Amino acid sequence: MPEQILESYQVKRLDILDEKGTLDDSLAPSLADSELMRMYDLSILARTFDQRAISLQREGRLGTYPSIMGLEASQIGSALAAEESDWLFPTFRESGVYIAKGLPLDMIFQYWAGDERGMKIPDTMNVFPLAIPVGTQIAHAVGTAMAIKYRKDRAAALVYFGDGGSSRGDFHEGLNMAGVFQLPILFLCQNNQWAISVPREHQTASKTIAQKAIAYGFEGIQVDGNDIFAVFKATRAALEKAKKGGGPTLIECFTYRMGDHTTSDDASRYRTKDEIEKWKARDPILRLRLYLEKKGLLKEAYQEEVQARSKAAVDEAQKKAEKAQPPDPRDMFTYSSASLSQRQARQIKDF
Amino acid sequence: MATMNMVQALNLALREEMERDKDVIVLGEDVGKDGGVFRVTEGLYSHFGAERVVDTPLAETGIVGAAVGMAAYGLKPVVEIQFMGFIYAAIDQICSHAARIRARSRGRFTASLVIRTPYGGGVKALEHHSESTEALFCQMPGMKVVVPSSPRIAKGLLHSAIRDPDPVIFLEPTRLYRMIKEDVPEIDYTVPLGKARIVQEGKDVTVVAWGSMLQRTMQSVEGFSAEVIDLMTLSPFDEETVLQSVKKTGRVVIVHEAPSNCGLGAELSATIAEFAMLHLKAPIIRVTSYDVVLPLPKLEDYYLPTVTRIRKAIEMTLQY
Numbered sequence: 001m002p003e004q005i006l007e008s009y010q011v012k013r014l015d016i017l018d019e020k021g022t023l024d025d026s027l028a029p030s031l032a033d034s035e036l037m038r039m040y041d042l043s044i045l046a047r048t049f050d051q052r053a054i055s056l057q058r059e060g061r062l063g064t065y066p067s068i069m070g071l072e073a074s075q076i077g078s079a080l081a082a083e084e085s086d087w088l089f090p091t092f093r094e095s096g097v098y099i100a101k102g103l104p105l106d107m108i109f110q111y112w113a114g115d116e117r118g119m120k121i122p123d124t125m126n127v128f129p130l131a132i133p134v135g136t137q138i139a140h141a142v143g144t145a146m147a148i149k150y151r152k153d154r155a156a157a158l159v160y161f162g163d164g165g166s167s168r169g170d171f172h173e174g175l176n177m178a179g180v181f182q183l184p185i186l187f188l189c190q191n192n193q194w195a196i197s198v199p200r201e202h203q204t205a206s207k208t209i210a211q212k213a214i215a216y217g218f219e220g221i222q223v224d225g226n227d228i229f230a231v232f233k234a235t236r237a238a239l240e241k242a243k244k245g246g247g248p249t250l251i252e253c254f255t256y257r258m259g260d261h262t263t264s265d266d267a268s269r270y271r272t273k274d275e276i277e278k279w280k281a282r283d284p285i286l287r288l289r290l291y292l293e294k295k296g297l298l299k300e301a302y303q304e305e306v307q308a309r310s311k312a313a314v315d316e317a318q319k320k321a322e323k324a325q326p327p328d329p330r331d332m333f334t335y336s337s338a339s340l341s342q343r344q345a346r347q348i349k350d351f
Numbered sequence: 352m353a354t355m356n357m358v359q360a361l362n363l364a365l366r367e368e369m370e371r372d373k374d375v376i377v378l379g380e381d382v383g384k385d386g387g388v389f390r391v392t393e394g395l396y397s398h399f400g401a402e403r404v405v406d407t408p409l410a411e412t413g414i415v416g417a418a419v420g421m422a423a424y425g426l427k428p429v430v431e432i433q434f435m436g437f438i439y440a441a442i443d444q445i446c447s448h449a450a451r452i453r454a455r456s457r458g459r460f461t462a463s464l465v466i467r468t469p470y471g472g473g474v475k476a477l478e479h480h481s482e483s484t485e486a487l488f489c490q491m492p493g494m495k496v497v498v499p500s501s502p503r504i505a506k507g508l509l510h511s512a513i514r515d516p517d518p519v520i521f522l523e524p525t526r527l528y529r530m531i532k533e534d535v536p537e538i539d540y541t542v543p544l545g546k547a548r549i550v551q552e553g554k555d556v557t558v559v560a561w562g563s564m565l566q567r568t569m570q571s572v573e574g575f576s577a578e579v580i581d582l583m584t585l586s587p588f589d590e591e592t593v594l595q596s597v598k599k600t601g602r603v604v605i606v607h608e609a610p611s612n613c614g615l616g617a618e619l620s621a622t623i624a625e626f627a628m629l630h631l632k633a634p635i636i637r638v639t640s641y642d643v644v645l646p647l648p649k650l651e652d653y654y655l656p657t658v659t660r661i662r663k664a665i666e667m668t669l670q671y
Contacts, residue, residue, distance in 0.1 A: 087424075120457035128423070129456045133447050139416020140448065146417060147424035150376065150402055157420075169440075173413030180408055335454040336492050338461075338516040341545060341587030 011211045013222045013254075016229040019282050021290025029233040033297055039080065039228050040292055041306055043072045043285045046096040048310040049105055050259075052318065053095070053112060057263040061322070065112050066093040067259030070226070073284030074190045074253040076100045077231030078158065085155040086239060087126045087148070089141040093190075093257075094130055094160055101127050105317030106324070115327055116335075126155075134195075135165035138174035138187070145183035145248075156184040156242035158235070164195025166212065167203045175250065179216035184242035186235065187213075187250040190225060192257035197270040213250035225253030226284040256282070352534045357527050360502035360535045361391045361467075364509040365429065367539060369399055372427060375513060378405040379414060379431030388433055389469055389528055415441035415466060419448050423460045427513060435470035435522065436479030442487070449518040450493030462518045465509075470498075471563050471608055472640075472655055473526035475648040481525070482645065483562075483609040488520045489586035489618070495519045495544055496586040500527070500565040503535045507542030508583060515544055524563035531566065547589035549596065553578035556602040556665055559593060559619060561585060564606045564656060571661035575669070585615055593619065594627050601632035602668040608655050611639040633671035636664045 016027045031039075050069055056062040068075060075096030082088060090097045098108055103121065111118025111130075119129035131137035141159030148155050165171055166189055178185050189209050193200045206212060213220025223230040231253055238249035256279040260267045292298035328334075329351040333344050340348065355363070369375045377392055377399075383406035386393030396404040407414050411432055418428035432438045438445075449462040472481035488496045497512055497519055499505035505523070512519040542548075547559075550569065553576040560568040561582040568579055578596050582588055597603055603623055605616040616637040623635055638656045646654050 089420075116455055116457055119455055120459050123459065128460070129452075131448075133443060136416065136443060136447060139413050139444065140420035140423065142413065143417030143420025143422075143428075144424045145420075146405075147421045147426045150426065151424075170412055170416065173408070173410035174416070176408055177410060177413050177417065331457075332454075335458055337453065337495075342590045343587060 009211065009214045011208050011220065011222060014230045014234055015224045015227060016233065017227045017287055017291055019287050021287045021294055023229070023291055027233070028229055029236065036292060036297060039076060040288055040298065042076045042100050043228070043288060044306050045310040045313060046072050046076060046099045047285060048307070048314050049099060049108070050095060052314045053109070054259070054263060056109070056318070062109065062112050063114050064262050064264050066262045068093055068095050070256045070258030070279065070284065071190055071192060072096050073228035073288070074225040074231050074255050077228040078188055078235040081232045081235035082158055082239060085126065085153070087128070087141070087144050087155060087157045089128045089137040089157065089159040090130045091134070091137065091160050091162065091165070092130050092132045093162070097160065098127065101125055103127070105313060106320035109317055109321035110324060113321060115324070117327060135161055135168035135170035137161070138165070138170045141185055142174045142177050142183060145178065145185040146181060148184055149181070154243055156186060156239045158186045158188060158239065160188050160190065162189065162195065163191040163193065163200045163203050163209060164198070165189070166209050175213070175216040175248070178248040179218050182245070182247040185248045186238040186242060187248065188235065188253065189250065190253045190255055192255050194257055194261070194267070194271070196261045196265060208252060210250060210252040218248045218250070220250035220252065222252040222254055225255030226282050226287070228284060228288055353537055354532050355502050355535050356529045356532050357499065357502045357505045357523065358389060358391055358529060360506040361509055361523065362393055363535070363537070364506045365392065365395060366398070368510065368513045369395065369403060374425060375427045375429060376403050376405065376421065377429045377431070378407050378418065380407060380409055380433050382406060382431050387431055389525070391467070391523070392431065411437055411440040412444055415444040415449065418464045418466070419444060419452065419462050422462045422464045423452065427463055429465045429467060429513060432466060432468040434480045435468045435482040435484060438466070438468055445488070445494065445518070445520070446491050450491045453517065454493065461516055463516050465512045465519045465521050467521045467523060469525040469528070470522040471524045471526055472645070472651050473563060475651065476525070478647060481651070483607070483640070485522055485585055486609055486613060486615050489615055493517065494586065495584060496522065497544060497584050498522045498524065498562040499583070500524070500562055500581050501531055502533050504542055504581070504583065506535055507540050508544070510539065511541045511544050514541070519544070522562065526563040527566065542583065544584045545587055545589060546584065547580050547582045547592040549592065550579040550581050551577070553600065555600055556604060556668055557593070557596040557600045558604045558606065558665065560606040562608070564608055567656065567658060568606050568661060571658045571665065575665055577665065588619070590622055594623065597623050597627045598630045601630050603631070603635045604638060604661070604664045604668060605635065606638045606656055606661055608640050610642040611637050612642050614639055633668040636668055638664045
């Protein structure tokens with residue numbers, strides 16, 4: 001008997017805004033000028049915050065910090081595409097997501113300075129505290145999507161992870177379960193090419209991460225992760241599809257971690273200067289600026305104003321975080337469980 | 352009142368909780384149409400439907416992780432892990448997330464969920480089907496660990512576990528599932544978590560046990576004036592009840608089916624030594640399984656604590 005082809009597949013890639021700031025009008029999402037400016041403002045704010053965090057760590061005023069430089073389009077574009085009712089599950093390298101969702105900057109500083117109060121996400125914000133164990137948040141998002149579906153709420157879950165995370169069993173179990181139950185969820189992989197020192201091609205022999213979705217029975221797409229419009233458009237479409245009962249989507253944002261893995265890392269041990277230079281030209285903020293300049297939306301004076309405003313916001317947040325009263329040691333007990341055990345009741349008396 | 356075994360009592364508790372609160376969701380492998388491999392969830396699928404009794408793919412990490420996400424959204428997931436020997440894949444989710452989410456979100460999110468799993472030996476099961484690794488979970492602040500010892504206790508504890516605002520590991524002694532039948536009130540009653548119970552009062556020796564070892568302990572204390580404590584909640588355990596009893600009797604035997612090294616008996620012994628040393632008339636004795644790899648059924652009876660070993664320990668402490 002002849003062999004049959006049971007399944008064949010294609011992997012799509014979406015590019016809208018190129019490195020020179022040229023837009024493909026036929027693909028561009030419809031965004032008001034104010035929305036475009038918001039993307040720009042938030043990108044500058046996120047980068048300003050990120051650079052300050054690195055400086056503060058160098059001065060010993062912050063703990064280890066993972067830079068998001070180069071990932072602003074993936075993080076801000078996707079977070080802005082989500083509605084307030086959607087639930088976001090960030091990793092540890094997601095300052096841009098928290099900033100776009102409006103978590104006060106001083107809280108982000110506070111967390112990275114070693115104070116859990118920084119991850120007490122306000123009740124009005126459907127965002128999980130960041131997850132440090134790689135990939136483990138994928139299952140949480142799947143569970144929340146199950147709960148959303150059970151309650152018939154109009155919402156979707158959006159979970160972030162990276163190319164390294166896609167190698168973990170959590171990725172398989174989570175995507176598999178989402179496919180089986182046709183859950184309202186978006187899996188957003190920021191493929192930033194490096195999991196600390198291990199390059200993308202050592203994480204998987206697949207040509208793309210996007211194509212892994214096909215094995216789980218749903219759609220996967222690769223987008224230019226340094227193109228905020230491509231990220232925004234694909235994310236918005238996937239979340240809308242999810243909320244209409246269309247099931248999960250995997251988006252691979254093809255991007256690059258321009259900084260070290262964290263402030264404790266030295267990427268020059270494993271990456272070449274040429275590679276970094278190549279990606280600098282693809283900087284997500286650079287191309288957004290070029291586009292907005294061409295469009296006449298971004299005058300030099302305004303650029304200076306945004307820089308100054310971002311610096312002032314970061315200054316103020318830093319001041320607020322550093323001036324905050326130290327946490328009460330009794331908080332260790334208060335938040336471990338709803339009520340104190342006999343032993344905890346004895347131990348808390350030490351404070 | 353109806354006479355039932357532990358499987359039936361647990362099933363009734365689940366059914367009542369699901370009737371009471373539509374946020375209670377059961378999920379796990381084979382919990383739906385099959386009713387669970389031990390039939391604890393029997394009939395729930397046909398009564399409550401696939402939306403509330405969810406047959407999941409075979410993925411322990413994913414199941415427990417999903418339960419964390421469900422609980423954060425406000426549901427009350429009751430997870431079944433088919434055997435304790437398979438729970439290890441989910442330890443990352445239990446330890447790194449379920450136990451910690453309240454603390455790391457400063458109370459914004461909680462993981463009010465239950466992870467039920469059959470545990471322990473004595474049923475001639477396959478490899479990896481007879482584990483008793485409760486102490487692993489007792490080392491995780493934020494988690495509660497609960498073990499019932501009879502049908503009536505099992506129902507009351509499961510009600511409490513499901514209503515608890517924090518995550519609970521609920522270990523069901525496989526050996527007791529169908530061994531004991533007793534009258535179980537068909538009304539809503541709870542057995543509080545964090546409290547031990549004195550099964551019988553005595554004046555010469557305190558014997559602490561839980562799960563299927565309680566039953567074996569009860570067979571061992573005949574002829575002694577032994578105060579028998581069923582710990583029920585292993586973490587956080589009821590220090591007051593244990594210490595009070597030890598101060599009265601001055602002698603202690605601890606029985607558990609996990610190996611002795613770093614088992615819960617070690618923690619109990621240390622607590623007793625720390626707070627009741629001067630009341631002791633004899634060294635504390637632990638009767639545990641041996642510190643060896645859990646054997647297959649042919650050697651299982653040599654591995655687990657026996658009535659003979661428990662009686663010998665009691666005699667030793669009395670004669671000291």
